[in-house]
Amino acid sequence: xxSIWENYTTxxxxxxxxxxxxxxxxxSHGLCQYLNSLKKTDIDKRKIAAELAIMEMGITFTVxxxxxxxxxxxxxxxxxxxxxxxxxxxxxxxxxxxxxxxNCFISDxxxxxxxxKDGKIxxxxxxxxxxxxxxxxxxxxxxxxWANICGTDLVRNKDGVMYxxxxxxxxxxxxxxxxxxxxxxxxxxxxxxxxxxxxPIDDYPTQLHDMLSSIAPExxxxxxxxVLTPGIYNSAYFEHAYLAQQMGxxxxxxxxxxxKDDNCVYMRTIEGLEKxxxxxxxxxxxxxxxxxxxxxxxxxVPGLMRAWKAGNVALANAPGAGVADDKVVYAYVPEMIRxxxxxxxxxxxxxxxxxxxxxxYEYVMAHLAELVVKPANESGGYGMLVGPHATAxxxxxxxxxxQADPRNYIGQPTLAISTAPTLCKGKLEPRHIDxxxxxxxxxxxxxxxxxxTRVALRxxxxxxxxxxxxxxxxTWIINMEGN
Amino acid sequence: xxxxxxxxxxxxxxxxxxxxxxxxxxSVYMNLLMDLPKGVEMGWQQLLRINGAEAEFYEKxxxxxxxxxxxxxxxxxxxxxxxxxxxxxxxxxxxTTRELLPDEAWEQVNELYLFAKNDLETVSNRRSRVLFLKxxxxxxQRFSGLLSGYMSHHxxxxxxxxxxxxxxxxMTSRILDLASLLLSESRSDELRQYETILWMNxxxxxxxxxxxxxxxxxRVKGDDVLSYLLxxxxxxxxxxxxxxxxxxxxxxxxxNDALSxxxxxxxxxxxxxxxxxxTQLQLRVILDxxxxxxxxxxxxxADNWFSRIMPE
Numbered sequence: 001x002x003s004i005w006e007n008y009t010t011x012x013x014x015x016x017x018x019x020x021x022x023x024x025x026x027x028s029h030g031l032c033q034y035l036n037s038l039k040k041t042d043i044d045k046r047k048i049a050a051e052l053a054i055m056e057m058g059i060t061f062t063v064x065x066x067x068x069x070x071x072x073x074x075x076x077x078x079x080x081x082x083x084x085x086x087x088x089x090x091x092x093x094x095x096x097x098x099x100x101x102x103n104c105f106i107s108d109x110x111x112x113x114x115x116x117k118d119g120k121i122x123x124x125x126x127x128x129x130x131x132x133x134x135x136x137x138x139x140x141x142x143x144x145x146w147a148n149i150c151g152t153d154l155v156r157n158k159d160g161v162m163y164x165x166x167x168x169x170x171x172x173x174x175x176x177x178x179x180x181x182x183x184x185x186x187x188x189x190x191x192x193x194x195x196x197x198x199x200p201i202d203d204y205p206t207q208l209h210d211m212l213s214s215i216a217p218e219x220x221x222x223x224x225x226x227v228l229t230p231g232i233y234n235s236a237y238f239e240h241a242y243l244a245q246q247m248g249x250x251x252x253x254x255x256x257x258x259x260k261d262d263n264c265v266y267m268r269t270i271e272g273l274e275k276x277x278x279x280x281x282x283x284x285x286x287x288x289x290x291x292x293x294x295x296x297x298x299x300x301v302p303g304l305m306r307a308w309k310a311g312n313v314a315l316a317n318a319p320g321a322g323v324a325d326d327k328v329v330y331a332y333v334p335e336m337i338r339x340x341x342x343x344x345x346x347x348x349x350x351x352x353x354x355x356x357x358x359x360x361y362e363y364v365m366a367h368l369a370e371l372v373v374k375p376a377n378e379s380g381g382y383g384m385l386v387g388p389h390a391t392a393x394x395x396x397x398x399x400x401x402x403q404a405d406p407r408n409y410i411g412q413p414t415l416a417i418s419t420a421p422t423l424c425k426g427k428l429e430p431r432h433i434d435x436x437x438x439x440x441x442x443x444x445x446x447x448x449x450x451x452x453t454r455v456a457l458r459x460x461x462x463x464x465x466x467x468x469x470x471x472x473x474x475t476w477i478i479n480m481e482g483n
Numbered sequence: 484x485x486x487x488x489x490x491x492x493x494x495x496x497x498x499x500x501x502x503x504x505x506x507x508x509x510s511v512y513m514n515l516l517m518d519l520p521k522g523v524e525m526g527w528q529q530l531l532r533i534n535g536a537e538a539e540f541y542e543k544x545x546x547x548x549x550x551x552x553x554x555x556x557x558x559x560x561x562x563x564x565x566x567x568x569x570x571x572x573x574x575x576x577x578x579t580t581r582e583l584l585p586d587e588a589w590e591q592v593n594e595l596y597l598f599a600k601n602d603l604e605t606v607s608n609r610r611s612r613v614l615f616l617k618x619x620x621x622x623x624q625r626f627s628g629l630l631s632g633y634m635s636h637h638x639x640x641x642x643x644x645x646x647x648x649x650x651x652x653x654m655t656s657r658i659l660d661l662a663s664l665l666l667s668e669s670r671s672d673e674l675r676q677y678e679t680i681l682w683m684n685x686x687x688x689x690x691x692x693x694x695x696x697x698x699x700x701x702r703v704k705g706d707d708v709l710s711y712l713l714x715x716x717x718x719x720x721x722x723x724x725x726x727x728x729x730x731x732x733x734x735x736x737x738x739n740d741a742l743s744x745x746x747x748x749x750x751x752x753x754x755x756x757x758x759x760x761x762t763q764l765q766l767r768v769i770l771d772x773x774x775x776x777x778x779x780x781x782x783x784x785a786d787n788w789f790s791r792i793m794p795e
Contacts, residue, residue, distance in 0.1 A: 055593075055597055056590055056593060056594050056597070057590060057593075058578070058589060058590070058593045227582075232575075232578070232579045237579075241578075241579070241581045241582050242581070242582075244582035245581055245582035245583075245584075245586075249582070250485060250582075251488075251582040252485060253487065255487075256485050256486075256487055267485060268485065268486050268487075269484055269485055269486060270484055270485075270486055270489050270638065270736065270737060270738065270788045271484075271737040271738065272737075272738070
């Protein structure tokens with residue numbers, strides 16, 4: 001019988017589990033031993049069991065272009081991604097450091113603007129940011145935290161170093177899949193999980209609930225918490241419902257809420273109107289309040305900004321927090337850490353060329369075929385160019401796009417992002433992965449143990465977004481001490 | 484609780500009940516036809532009458548044979564009253580109220596939906612249809628059971644009970660309507676001989692045969708069965724019992740002022756029905772009227788709790 005590892009290669013990138021085809025890293029030793037003890041048909045059976053569980057649990061996501069097809073099963077690879085807890089603890093520290101600095105920066109931007117006045121960032125960069133909301137100037141959310149929930153994307157380059165690719169500070173999604181992936185793994189590999197010391201992740205909903213309680217308007221002992229969803233056709237609706245259910249919070253749509261003349265937010269219940277204290281909103285700023293932002297928004301709640309500014313309701317994330325979720329602002333995060341915290345960044349940025357900077361612009365234009373070029377404000381992997389994978393025609397077309405709006409584009413070297421063994425037609429093959437840990441900040445700061453590992457299922461592909469053919473893996477942070 | 488959530492839970496329960504009722508009626512009807520001799524004038528079109536769906540059926544199909552009627556009632560996605568449409572609607576309602584229900588509730592409905600979707604084509608074959616219907620019935624029962632056992636019996640649960648019992652009362656009245664139609668003067672002598680079988684099947688369709696025997700302690704005959712299914716206070720699927728449940732829920736829900744009286748009126752109306760005095764024709768008029776009144780009650784419930792426009 002042929003081995004499932006046949007022709008496995010670790011030559012093209014850093015592999016998270018394997019030194020080489022034959023030698024697992026110490027942290028994945030237990031898993032590899034276990035996999036090798038299974039027959040090929042057993043592995044297939046586990047895969048089928050996982051797919052069945054996903055169908056039955058109804059873990060789905062939506063692709064916007066799939067008309068009439070609301071749910072699509074979540075593509076899941078049963079082989080987990082593994083990391084040593086000793087490495088993880090450093091990353092965790094780095095993530096806390098980063099979000100703390102980012103929140104200092106957002107407070108500063110809507111306050112005194114020392115960072116700009118001290119010449120650390122051009123004022124032009126802030127003023128031209130789509131996500132800078134002048135309506136938020138002067139606001140002081142509780143604990144001075146604007147971005148309460150952050151999903152930071154990490155990738156490991158061939159040099160073995162973990163880099164921060166981006167900070168998602170608007171409405172980061174994926175945490176429910178992280179949680180469900182572990183549930184599935186427990187169903188599929190119960191015997192394996194018992195013998196390995198994996199850090200648990202299932203306290204996230206409790207932590208989220210505590211964080212949201214901690215930002216409620218003061219003097220409210222038991223705040224009423226609601227998750228505001230754009231509705232049942234949103235691609236992340238599953239997650240909104242899941243988190244509301246896990247927290248025991250209300251899941252509301254814009255039309256369930258009303259802001260009265262007293263500038264308080266109420267929801268329409270069978271008993272009449274009931275006051276809402278904290279809203280975990282999963283709607284972009286643009287659609288939040290038609291009185292202030294997009295007038296045509298039917299998803300939001302007229303008057304919500306009034307209520308927020310009056311301090312009668314907490315919004316997580318705070319409106320305007322997205323100003324730091326901009327790929328141009330991203331380039332300045334290491335400087336923010338030094339400036340606000342007087343510390344050296346623990347996690348490095350990917351070198352970034354800003355097309356708004358004339359020198360950088362020249363460099364990007366000259367090296368388009370080698371670089372990854374991204375728009376500053378898109379998410380979901382849309383509208384980007386992966387130079388080495390693009391045709392000459394695509395590169396030429398993208399050149400024009402950048403020329404038209406240089407402020408909105410950044411270039412980064414194409415990283416050889418790390419791989420992990422992934423089950424492909426009964427065999428293990430290396431596939432590129434990233435990692436999205438979730439960080440909560442309110443009164444305290446919390447980081448998930450690991451995060452959501454996304455995997456580019458197409459051979460050679462570097463794009464891990466679920467909307468672009470990506471899947472996910474369970475992520476194990478293993479405590480090796482005491483093993 | 485949110486008005487929108489109350490509405491979705493109410494409809495979730497109605498659609499689950501409708502799914503179960505459709506499965507039950509079709510499987511009992513198959514049994515009945517097997518008991519009756521060939522040539523007795525009971526075709527498949529009677530099943531369409533129960534659902535009041537004859538007009539819609541004949542827009543799509545020419546003849547009301549077994550194959551067409553079964554397809555229409557069980558698997559036709561374009562007919563809103565089909566079993567599969569009901570189950571799909573139930574799933575859509577639970578998908579959007581998951582946060583209020585135990586995990587298992589969603590998984591149960593989702594699994595049942597996936598099973599039905601997968602096996603939908605097998606219903607044209609009688610043997611696999613029997614298995615299909617059995618699984619659907621079991622799934623619906625499991626759903627009710629786990630809600631009863633896992634969920635607090637608070638407001639959300641009351642809206643589920645409300646929806647379930649309104650749908651149930653409606654279905655029971657439809658089945659009685661059909662029975663009285665079959666007993667009308669025009670029936671043949673041959674069918675008359677099989678009257679007991681017919682009534683036993685009606686009782687079976689409403690899971691009431693054993694209870695009837697224990698409670699009524701007489702042989703199965705038309706007037707007694709009709710009275711029992713309309714007026715008994717304890718039988719889960721009798722119209723009166725359903726109204727008791729509805730009334731109980733309404734009285735425990737907030738802002739119920741006008742509704743309590745309306746249910747009471749309806750209960751009084753049903754209790755005043757005297758089967759023995761009514762001719763078959765009068766009975767059908769009464770049952771028709773009852774269905775309209777149930778529809779009216781639904782309207783009041785919706786206005787009272789589901790409406791998005793709230794009094795200040």
